[in-house]
Amino acid sequence: MSHLLHLDASARRRSISRELSAAFARAWRTAHPDGGYTYRDLAADPVPHIGEAWTELCDHVLAHGITDVGRYREAVRTPGQEEAWAVLAPLLDELVAADVVLIGTPMYNYSVPSALKAWLDQVTFPKMSLSGRRFVVAGARGGAYGPGTPREPFDHQERYLRDFFKGHFGVEDVAFVHAELANALIDPALAHLRDAQDASRAEARVRILAEARR
DSSP: OOEEEEEEOOSSSSOHHHHHHHHHHHHHHHHOTTOEEEEEETTTSOOOOOOHHHHHHHHHHHHTTOOOGGGGGGGOOSHHHHHHHHHHHHHHHHHHHOSEEEEEEEOBTTBOOHHHHHHHHHHOOTTOOOTTOEEEEEEEOSSOOSTTSTTGGGOOSHHHHHHHHHHHHOOOOEEEEEEOOGGGGTOGGGGGGHHHHHHHHHHHHHHHHHHHTO
16 A cells, blocks of 8 residues: 655745645545555654764664664664654654655755754664655745756755755655745745746646656
């Protein structure tokens, strides 16, 4: 049975990235009526940043060559590590149970929200493989950062996540769907770009639904 893990990271309760990720989730669940579904709002219920006890768990896993996620619990030896594991264990369980990981995230300051980065830090251990899983990122950006745009070099959102998923998790199947120019809805100086924003958003909706039906 397929299982979808759905994460949202936008600080806005009504956001374009949430709109896109929700559209994917609805379509995926319709296409997989018997599939499992887990939702986590990283902004409303933030994951704690890692602390020293987490780094000790990580060191133990690395020093002992543990690559099986199911064995990470063996690294727990102190009360502090037990507390770190209590935070980490449910996050790992949700991730490992998923066949598809859906992330709704805006671009903040050319990169990802700290809420998403905290989750990534918690669930990532050295030489950890999630190959065979599929990741889908439903993104929103205030400006235009696509190929050939002047701001393309400043895109540390998609580039970071793509490199992270492949470099740390060994995941090759990653799809990015972005709605751009969101600031045109707010900034009077960008009012002339509202038609382009509407077009980008509409195209993103079409693409995210196509990804959900794969």
